[in-house]
Every structure is written in C-alpha cells, then in structure tokens.
Amino acid sequence: MTRSQAEEAHFVASQWQLIWRKFRRHRLARLGAAVIATFVVLAVFAEFWSPYDIYERHTDLVHLPPQRVRLLHAGKLHRPFVYGVTSERSTTTFFLEFSEDRSQRYPVRFFVQGADYKVLGLFPSDIHFFGVDEPGVIHLLGTESIGRDVLSRILYATRVSLSVGLVGIAISFILGCLLGGVSGYFGGAPDMIIQRIIEFLQNIPQIPLWMALSAALPPVWPIIQVYFGITIILSIFGWTGLARVVRGKLLATREEDYVLAAKIAGSGESRIMVRHLLPSFTSYLIVSITLAIPQMILGETALSFLGIGMRPPAVSWGVLLQQAQNIRSVTLYPWLIIPALLVILTVLAFNFLGDGLRDAADPYK
Amino acid sequence: MASSPPTATRPLLELEQLKMHFPITRGLLHRVVGHVKAVDGVDLTVHSGETLALVGESGCGKTTLGRCVVRIYQPTGGAIRYRDEDGSFADLTVLQGASLRPYRRAVRMIFQDPYASLNPRKTVLQIVGESLRRHDNIGGVELEQRVAELLRRVGLRPEYIRRYPHAFSGGERQRIGVARALALHPRLVIADEAVSALDVSVQAQILNLLQELQAEFDLTYLFVAHDLSVVDYISDRVAVMYVGKLVEVGSRARVFAMPKHPYTEALLSAVPKPDPRLRSAGARVRLSGDVADPANPPTGCYFHPRCRYAQDRCAVEAPPLRELGDGHRVACHFAEELELAGVAGA
Secondary structure (H helix, E strand, O other), X not given: OOHHXXXXXXXXXXXXXXXXXXXXXXXXXXXXXXXXXXXXXXXXXXXXXXXXXXXOEOOOOOOOOOOOOEEEEOOEEEEEEEEEEEEEEOOOOOOEEEEEEEEEEEEOEEEEEEEXXXXXXXXXXXXXXXXXXXXXXXXXXXXXXXXXXXXXHHHHHHHHHHHHHHHHHHHHHHHHHHHHHHHHHHOHHHHHHHHHHHHHHXXXXXXXXXXXHHHOOOOOOOHHHHHHHHHHHHHHHHHHHHHHHHHHHHHHHHOOHHXXXXXXXXXXXXXXXXXXXXXXHHHHHHHHHHHHHHHHHHHHHHHHHOOOOOOOOOOOHHHHHHHHOOHHHHHHOHHHHHHHHHHHHHHHHHHHHHHHHHHHHOOOO | OOOXXXXXXXXXXXXXXXXXXXXXXXXXXXXXXXXXXXXXEEEEEEEOOOEEEEEOOOOOOHHHHHHHHOOOOOOOEEEEEEEOOXXXXXXXXXXXXXXXXXXXXXXXXXXXXXOOOXXXXXXXXXXXXXXXXXXXXXXXXXXXXXXXXXXXXXXXXHHHHHOOHHHOOHHHHHHHHHHHHHOOOOOEEEEEXXXXXXXXXXXXXXXXXXXXXXXXXOOEEEEEEOOHHHHHHXXXXXXXXXXXXXXXXXXXXXHHHOOOOHHHHHHHHOOOOOOHHHOOOOOOOOOOOOOOOOOOOOOOOOOHHHOOOOOHHHHHOOOOOEEXXXXXXXXXXXXXXXXXXXXXXX
C-alpha cells in the first residue's frame, strides 16, 4: 500500500475502525482480551473440558494432590500417561497418604466418553476433552475434602463467576443508561432526585449492605434463584457509576455545535439522540462496563467466600475458596487456592482490556 | 418597530424587542433567583441581500441573538418577524415543530469552531446531506450528486465525499460547514464568528467564498463577529451590542468613520492599524474592567462605569436607541455633543 493509499484509508476510516487500529497497538489489552476469551470458551463448554462431573466423589482419594502427567516410563518415552494411585491411612498422622503405583500406567486419552451432560443445556453428549480408562483416575489439580475433582469444579465455577459479572453488568447497564439518560436528558427535578439516590448508594459501605441483602435471600431458594438474587444485589451499586458516565456525556455532547447543527438541519430529538448523542459515548460506555465487570466478579467472590453469596452445592470461585479459609488447608492442600489465582488473572485481564479500550475510546482527541 | 432606516431594499428579518433571559436557579428546589439577560430588548432589521455585522465583546449576547434567530433558543420575549418570499411576515418566536420547518430551511447557520461543529463520526456526505435528507427526502445517488455539487461549489473536491472530518484542515472543515448551511438554498445565513477560529490567510479565503456565494445565491448574512477588520471587509451595515442591548447601528462607512457611541469608539481604537505611520495618530482608548454582568447590569446606561465621557445623568437614565438620520441609530445621551474618533479610510 502506498503512502497516499494509506492516508486515504485513514481519511475514510469510521470511528470503530480508528478505535480498532488504536486498540491493536496496545499489547497488554490484547493479552487481556485473549485471556478473557479463553476463559469464556472454557466456561461455556465447562462440561466438555472437565474430566469428571462436579459432584462425582472419589471417597478413597480425599485431598489427593495434583497428579503429574508423565512421558517417561522405565527410561522410555511414551505418550502422556498418569500412574495409578494407592491410598493408605498413616498410622502416625492418621492422614490419608498417597503413593504412585508405578506398575499401572493409564495413558491420557482425548475425546473420551464419560459422564452424561448437555451442551449449552440443549444437546445431550457424554464426550469429554480428556480422561483415562477405568480404574485409573486423573485429577490434574487434585481433589478436595470429599474427593471431588478440583479442575472440574473450577471450570464449572468459572462459568458461574464470569456470568455473574456479565449478567450483573447487563442489569447495571440497563439501569445506568435508563436513569443516567433520564437524568442527563431531562435535567431539573428528575436529575436532582436520581443524583441524590446515586450519592446515597455510593455513601453506603458496600460489603455490609451486600451482606444484609444476601442474608435476606430465603435459604430455601433454588440455586438459580439465588444466582439472580446475587447478581441483582451486585448491580445495586454497579449502575451508579454507569449512570454518571451516561449523564455526564449527555450533558457534554448535548451542547456540542454539531448537535445544534443537526437540530437546525431539521433532525428531531429522537434522531439526534440515536444518531448523534449515543454514538458519541458508546465507546466510553464500553470502557466503563469493562472496568466494572471485575468489581462484580470480586463482589460475588467475596460474598460467596464469606458464605452469604452462592451456597454449596452451587460452585463459584468464592464457594471453592471457602475450603481454603484456614491456614491448615492452605498449608496442607495448597491446590485449593487455585481459584484465587483465577480471580486475580481475570480481574487483571479485564483491567488491561479496559485500559486499552480507554486509550482507544476517543480517536478524535 | 422602532424607526426603520430608509433604505431601498426590503427587510428580510425584523427583530422587535427580542429578549432572551436565562433563569439562574439555586438550591435544592431550583428556585429562580435571577435572570441572565443575554439579549434584552433588541430592535433590529436585516435587509434582503445585505451583510449585517453584529459586533461586541465576548459575553455581550451576540451569539445568543444569532441562536434565537435560528431558534436553537426559544426567545423569552419579543418577536422575530421573517418575510416570506410572497411578502407576508411570520413570527418565528411562536412557531413550533412542523410549522417551523419551512424556516429551518430558509434560515441556516455557520458555526464558529470548525472542529466542534462537524460530528467526527459522520462522513462529509452525512454531514452535508443531513438537511437534504430531512427536508427534501432524498437519498442514494441523488443525495450524493447534490452533496458533490455543493462540495464543488465551496471549493472542495467531490471525491472527498466519503471522508470523515478528521481528514480535513480547519479551513476545509469550515468549507464543509458552509456547504452544509447552503444545502437547502437558504435566504438568510447566520455566520456565528464564522472565521474567527481560522488562520488569517484562511480567513480571507472563507470571507471571499462567502461573498461569492452571496452574489450567486442572493444570500443575506447576519455576521456575528468581534474582529472589526473582518467586519470592515465584509459588512454593509454594523450593529454594535453591549450587554444584551444595541448601542449603535448604522452603515459600515458611517459607523467606522464617525462612531457616535463611546463604546464603538473604544472597539474601533482596538483595531490594529496596518500602516505604522498611523499608529501614533489617534490615542488608543483602553476600556477598564470587564463587560458588565448581564445578570446584574449597572443602572442607567450599562456602559457608564467604563465610559470616559460619563456624566451624572448616565448613571440614572438609560439612553434609548434613537435615530440620528441616514439610518444611523445610537443609544447615548450625548451622541451629538461628543467628538469621537473613528477609523480613517474606512
């Protein structure tokens, strides 16, 4: 492409093309996006990726440390395999002690048949990404206190924790756009009332209010109802920031000369709203949303960790971390805090992505 | 109507006691505690085919007046009488919605800032074509042809039709703004500081373009400006505004050569003189203080706290805008007595 062609391409590039070009240059943001995309794929098809059902118990393998996938056996190279595991209760500590049974090799197989499940809750299937033949077991991240596979549980929990963030932000987004829009567009008394409500909400310490509201959720509710209850509780704070962004941007752009020009050109209020005002701040909205999602995820994790969010048998990162609440677990079974690493990774990924988007959001600066 | 100047041309627009007061609200309940009288009882006639320059310092209400005429603002008082092509008058202040549409077509605006006035997210086709789409209901190839023709007319290449504003320089952007204003063949164009954001060399190009277009399309300009050299170049008549009121109106030649209001004299003395030999001639009149607060204007003549000819009477009695003859109107008690310096060669 010659220089003038490149220039012409720049001159006819729309807002989103310019944003994309700028975003592409932001390495960390691209990394963040890749991490999030990976997590989403893992979460959506959690049943497929996980070798076991999350409720399947291996009662003789409680607190099994992560197994190693090996390639060498008796000095020779093999396809990836795991050794068999034998457990024995120690006569001195009374803990279960595990040892590898080197006489048994179980090659790791891909696309194996296992527990039944439904893809996306619709299509029945029993194919799992990997597994080993019975009676071998494969627990790449070990097992927890009653012998359930930690990797499988983490994959399922990723689905719950990520989607709490996304559903919560969707609710916040609707509330924020609606109330922020009313506030910025009509001004006057509605604006005053909405702004005071926002200030009121932002002045309440979050965790205590969340705790009070979660405690109010009836314990007899089924998992799915609790799940939506928690997302709504999280959104109660989430929308306030978005509403402020919407209001501020509306107030700022409403007086722009180009909006006045559109008015003089004969465009009606609704057309100006949709064609001129909204496009001018959608990119900012996307940035705010991206930066608000980790807050939601952290909120859910905190509540569940404290035992007032999602409750077992539901799994979320916070629920899984409940098992790592004391120093004994952390020292004896360190693999139980892996969900915390995922929380950190996810929050970082969203923040990097948000940073990149923020830098790219206004290509006309 | 106050005394209308005896001119051969017919009026296109008559402002009568036009008022635009913005309420100042305070407290939780938005109590109205006062008004900013941005435009406060302006009588002004714009004749068909002329360029009337509206001048004054920042904050004197000239932009607000322009915006009232294009009805971005709903004036709080007075009348804006617009003469239709069939000779009948319509009061733009009372029209709303659909009944205002024909005048939206006839009265257009060119904005000051060529960067803020073009939506960066729209192509030139969308920007210039918006009013054509709204009013003439055209689209597709026909719209493209109309817009391309407009671009050619304002000196831009029609191939640029799909470009976004970020592809253009300030001067080119202002040409797009001019094309947008001309799209529907308006009769009256409000040019709100149309060149003040541009480089001097580009200013001249845009001014020349405006003059060519005026001749070609029989346009009338209400040219809001603060740069008197630009006003001197382009206008036929000049109206000087101070704190929401007119203080002097007259032909450009008369106002520049023989100003009758001390404020006009002060404005004129601030015009840079290109000839260094003239710089020592005529003392510079420096105004002390700022423009009076339009929410809380002084008593009597609004200008008296800054006027070097002020007398006791000025602090008490507000001078009316009165006719001095030959369409020259002035709001000063001592217009006849004062010997004020104008600009030579104007």
